[in-house]
Amino acid sequence: MEPLLEILTDNARTSNETIAQMLGQPVEAVAARIRQLEDEKIILGYKALVDAEKAEAERVRAVIEVKITPERDGGFNRIANRIARYDEVHSCHLMSGSYDLLVVVDGKDLKDVAQFVSGKLSTIQGVLSTATHFMLKSYKEQGTVIGVDETPERLKVSP
Amino acid sequence: MKTNPVPRNPVAEHVQRIPRSGIRDFFEIVQSMTDVVSLGIGEPDFVTPWHIREAAIYSLEQGRTGYTSNLGAPKLRKAIARYVATHFGVSYDPANEVIVTVGVSEAIDIAIRAILNPGDEVLYHEPCYVSYNPSIVLAHGKPVRISTSAENGFALKAADVRRAITPRTRALMLNFPTNPTGAVLPRSDQEEIAEVCIEHDLVVLTDEIYSELTYEGQHETIASLPGMRERTIFLHGFSKAFAMTGWRIGYACAPAGLTEAMMRIHQYSMLCASIMSQEAALEALEHGREPMLAMREQYLRRRNFLTHQFHEMGLSCAVPKGAFYLFPSIAPTGLTSREFALRLLEEEKVAVVPGDAFGPGGEGFVRCSYATGMDQIETAAARIRAFVGRLRVPATV
Numbered sequence: 153m154e155p156l157l158e159i160l161t162d163n164a165r166t167s168n169e170t171i172a173q174m175l176g177q178p179v180e181a182v183a184a185r186i187r188q189l190e191d192e193k194i195i196l197g198y199k200a201l202v203d204a205e206k207a208e209a210e211r212v213r214a215v216i217e218v219k220i221t222p223e224r225d226g227g228f229n230r231i232a233n234r235i236a237r238y239d240e241v242h243s244c245h246l247m248s249g250s251y252d253l254l255v256v257v258d259g260k261d262l263k264d265v266a267q268f269v270s271g272k273l274s275t276i277q278g279v280l281s282t283a284t285h286f287m288l289k290s291y292k293e294q295g296t297v298i299g300v301d302e303t304p305e306r307l308k309v310s311p
Numbered sequence: 312m313k314t315n316p317v318p319r320n321p322v323a324e325h326v327q328r329i330p331r332s333g334i335r336d337f338f339e340i341v342q343s344m345t346d347v348v349s350l351g352i353g354e355p356d357f358v359t360p361w362h363i364r365e366a367a368i369y370s371l372e373q374g375r376t377g378y379t380s381n382l383g384a385p386k387l388r389k390a391i392a393r394y395v396a397t398h399f400g401v402s403y404d405p406a407n408e409v410i411v412t413v414g415v416s417e418a419i420d421i422a423i424r425a426i427l428n429p430g431d432e433v434l435y436h437e438p439c440y441v442s443y444n445p446s447i448v449l450a451h452g453k454p455v456r457i458s459t460s461a462e463n464g465f466a467l468k469a470a471d472v473r474r475a476i477t478p479r480t481r482a483l484m485l486n487f488p489t490n491p492t493g494a495v496l497p498r499s500d501q502e503e504i505a506e507v508c509i510e511h512d513l514v515v516l517t518d519e520i521y522s523e524l525t526y527e528g529q530h531e532t533i534a535s536l537p538g539m540r541e542r543t544i545f546l547h548g549f550s551k552a553f554a555m556t557g558w559r560i561g562y563a564c565a566p567a568g569l570t571e572a573m574m575r576i577h578q579y580s581m582l583c584a585s586i587m588s589q590e591a592a593l594e595a596l597e598h599g600r601e602p603m604l605a606m607r608e609q610y611l612r613r614r615n616f617l618t619h620q621f622h623e624m625g626l627s628c629a630v631p632k633g634a635f636y637l638f639p640s641i642a643p644t645g646l647t648s649r650e651f652a653l654r655l656l657e658e659e660k661v662a663v664v665p666g667d668a669f670g671p672g673g674e675g676f677v678r679c680s681y682a683t684g685m686d687q688i689e690t691a692a693a694r695i696r697a698f699v700g701r702l703r704v705p706a707t708v
Contacts, residue, residue, distance in 0.1 A: 159612070163685070170689060173619040174612035304358070308662055309338040309351035311441045311490075 156185055157194075164198040203298055205290070213242065213258050213287045214265045216273065217251040219280040228252055231278045240268045251283070262286065329445045333668030337652065341662045348691045350679040351662040353490060355554035355635070357609075359591070360602040363553065366594035367587045375586055381578040382570075383411025383562070384589045390596040391562050399519070400535040401545065403564040410570050410577060411584045411592075415520050415548035415561035417577070420446050422516050422544045422563055423482075425572035427452040431481035436467040438638075438669035438676070440490045440518070453479070458672040461640065464629055465494035469503035476507070482514040485533060488521040491669045491678035492638040493631020498531055505536045514569075515543045520561075521634040523552035523603060526611050530633070534564075541566050544573075551634075552603050553595040560588040610635050613681040613688055620692040621679075624699045635682040638666065642675045644702045652677055658701075659694035 153161070159171055168186070172179040189195040204211055220231050228246055232253055236244040242256040255273070259265035265284070274282050290298055320327070341347055358364075382388060388405035396402045403409050412418040419442065423433065429451040435443045437456045447454040457475050459465045472483060483504070487496040496504075508515055515533060522530045534543040548561025563573055577583075595603075614631060621628040621639045628639035641651045648665035655661050664680075666673030681688060 155608075155612075158608075166685070170616060170685075173616040174685075176615050176619075306352060306354070306356070307338070308341045308347055308349045309334060309664060310353045311332065311334045311668075 156182065157189070160186075160195070160198075201294055201296055203290075203293075205298075210260050211258055212260070212262055212265055213256060214269075215285045215287065216255040216257055216269060217283040217285075218253040218255055218273065219282075220252050221278045221280060222252075223278065231276065234276060235273065238268070238272065240265075240272075325448055325451060329448055332441050334441055334664060337662075337664060337668065340653070341656065344656070344660065347656070347660050347662050348687050348694065349662040350681070350683060350688070350691050351664045352680050352682060353636075354556040354682060355551060355606065356683045357554040357606050359554050359558070360595075360599060362598055362602070363555065363591050363594045367591040370587055370590035375590060377586060379411075379583045379586050379589060381574055381583055382407075382409065383584060384586070384593070387411055387589050387593045387596075390593055391564070394596050395545065395547070395564055399522075399530075399532045399545070401532065401540055401564070403545075404567070407567040408564055408570050410563050410573055411589060412548075412561045412563060412577065413581055413584050414550065414559040415518060415546050416442060417559075417581060418546045418548070418561050418563040418573075419443070419484075419516065419518060420449070421573040421576045421580075422546060422565075422569075423447055423452065424450045424576050425569060426482055426514050426544075428481075430479060432477060432479045433482045433484060434472060434475050434480060434513075435484040436465075436486075436489075437671075438465070438489075438491055438666060438673035439484075440486060441669065443484055443486075444670075452481070455480070456670065456672075459492075459494070460672075461627075461629060461676075464632075465489060465492035465638070466496050466500055467504060469500065469507050472504055472507050476511050476513075480511065480513060482516055483508060484516045484518065486518040486520070488525060488530075488631075488633020490521065490634055491636050491664070491666065491673065491676075493629075493634045493636045495525060495530070495632040496533075501531065501533045501536060505533055505539050508542060509538050513542065515539065517543060517545055519545065519547045520551050522547070524607055524610060524635060525633040526607075526614065527632050544569055549592050549595055553599050554606065555588075555591065555595065558585075558588040558591055560584055560592045609685075610681060613683075613685060616685070617679065617681050617688055617692060620696065624696055626699065635680055637679040637681060638673075638676050639679065640675055641677055644699065646702070648674050648677055655695065655698050659698045661691045661694045661698075663695075 155175055159166055168179050168182050172182045222228050223230060232244060232246060235241060235255055240257050242258045245254045247254050257265055257268060269282055269284055292298060388409040391409050392403050392405040423446050427450045432453045432455045433447045434455045434457055436459050444454040455475050457471050459467055517533055519532060534540055534545045545564040549555040617637050618628055618630050626639045626641060628637055631637055644651060648667045652663050652665040664678040666676030
């Protein structure tokens with residue numbers, strides 16, 4: 153991955169000026185490159201990584217294994233895209249192994265998710281079966297360990 | 312009634328002669344303050360990579376809690392020999408040319424003690440790490456300082472080495488990349504210095520602790536030059552490259568006779584390095600390269616940022632080619648290193664280390680460590696800028 157993207161994936165709030173100085177490039181070049189990456193949809197967006205439990209977000213998240221029938225034209229894509237477009241769906245991936253799609257669904261409570269699965273997901277033509285697993289607790293999210301403070305006390309000056 | 316005589320000073324004379332570390336005084340002032348953003352820390356801000364910590368935990372679970380061989384666990388010595396051969400191009404026999412020590416600090420100590428007779432002179436370049444001079448004094452040797460200058464990028468020049476040699480000169484100590492200047496020693500200078508060392512039959516102690524943190528070009532050790540392996544003690548450790556300062560684990564590689572001499576001291580003073588640290592070190596050598604390179608990349612970006620910041624402030628500062636320190640000149644402010652550091656601490660709550668802590672040649676400079684998080688570095692840079700702005704330094708950029 154290019155260094156600019158590494159810096160932004162590590163901390164999307166790093167300013168263009170700082171990035172420019174870190175990479176030894178003119179700030180205008182950095183700004184232009186970021187715009188280009190955004191235009192090309194290489195950078196898809198910038199979102200805060202939130203500890204939902206601490207934020208007391210009323211939310212349940214489920215991971216759903218979905219088996220679907222591939223179609224003659226386009227294989228899994230049409231159905232996968234159809235599923236992915238629901239607001240309830242947080243992420244959707246085609247998988248190797250015993251099922252086809254891994255769908256992560258957010259809802260405000262258990263019932264909400266259950267309704268989505270039975271009322272919408274499983275009724276889509278081509279969906280053969282679903283297996284829903286509710287997430288109980290998160291220990292690491294997008295590379296960040298949750299609930300463990302890894303900044304131990306350091307000496308303030310050392311040789 | 313007999314009066315008690317005044318007790319004589321119980322402290323040995325050569326220990327009395329050792330000055331307190333300049334860092335120590337400063338440390339105590341900083342430690343008493345709160346909300347300090349510190350660029351004064353000479354250790355990685357990264358916690359030891361998890362796979363290394365996990366390996367140590369596993370070894371404890373396996374009950375590996377005993378002594379090891381005095382020289383260190385054979386599997387670790389083999390891994391060290393492999394690592395040094397691969398990355399430094401020098402071959403050592405793990406059976407009798409590698410010794411595992413309690414940090415490179417112990418390796419420096421036993422190396423000096425192994426080679427010095429009382430009164431022998433040891434040359435070292437300065438500004439330098441705080442322990443070299445006292446380690447020589449503690450071994451009853453005579454430290455002889457060779458000043459390096461900003462004009463030469465703080466590299467050591469063979470002509471200066473030659474000038475400092477007397478009939479009592481026994482050894483030359485090198486540390487490139489250098490703490491506190493971030494200097495490296497170009498191969499051409501190494502070759503000229505090697506020639507002088509061979510001509511005058513000097514032992515070279517090369518402290519390679521920052522060698523992995525070299526940002527431009529491939530690091531090369533003087534030990535790999537023709538005729539140098541047999542007169543060089545290669546000193547290295549895990550603290551900086553693998554973020555393992557608290558594990559206290561390092562090593563020395565040297566021809567069998569020298570290794571045996573170091574082992575004699577080590578076996579009676581230390582017995583062996585801690586076994587859990589040795590287990591962790593083995594994991595670092597076998598699987599630690601990728602995380603290490605990732606950390607180096609982070610240091611490089613922080614270095615670029617901080618160097619740019621100092622240039623904008625009008626404080627000249629060579630771009631350090633290694634280690635994780637910036638050594639800007641604060642001469643344009645008209646303050647001494649110590650005044651600068653103290654006022655910066657009081658007025659802006661930023662800790663940097665006054666350059667004179669690393670020897671008189673460091674006066675006029677301060678050491679800023681960029682082994683700290685990017686957000687901290689940005690905050691520190693903004694505060695230093697405000698401080699320097701008030702001192703009305705004429706801008707040079």
